[in-house]
Amino acid sequence: DAKTTQPPSMDCAEGRAANLPCNHSTISGNEYVYWYRQIHSQGPQYIIHGLKNNETNEMASLIITEDRKSSTLILPHATLRDTAVYYCIVSGRPDTGRRALTFGSGTRLQVQP
């Protein structure tokens, strides 16, 4: 699986958009970008995933650059409950072999009141 690089921490004001960057310059053509988050003392929670098109769901938007070497997770209106560690993960299709996710260090997002 391709390695990802994320800033260790970020702050965001409540009600503002949180933009979390991720670099994955070694991503290969069949690898997807997944985002999970982990709120303190809980198991990780799936947020969103994408291949090359931008994606949006009820939780967030995922913007992937045209060369696919980086992506940004956008939480449009951050709330205090969004304070968590956010993990950007690059992984191949589940039916092509190892299906475990490789979690890095993530970005600790602190939403400030």
Added chain:
Amino acid sequence: GAGVSQSPSNKVTEKGKDVELRCDPISGHTALYWYRQSLGQGLEFLIYFQGNSAPDKSGLPSDRFSAERTGGSVSTLTIQRTQQEDSAVYLCASSLGASGLYEQYFGPGTRLTVT
């Protein structure tokens, strides 16, 4: 519907004892994963089940660790002769299996403390 459940939520054991950790996946999810997370660290993959078979055991740290899954549902992770370095939160996840892309749903974890 019900999510992934794990039991016990906390387990304190003495060094050298065996422990069993249980995971109940979401009904209908054929894939099941075990991870562990040491204090302040990221998640470390242990083992993956598809149905009752384990095609990927590459993350098990030693032969003291084993896992089984029966009936394509409940899974048990067993740690024999526990050591202090085994202290961690053990997380279980499940997902819809077969081909395709499916997110993993995680349980709340079992916090294991070896004294």
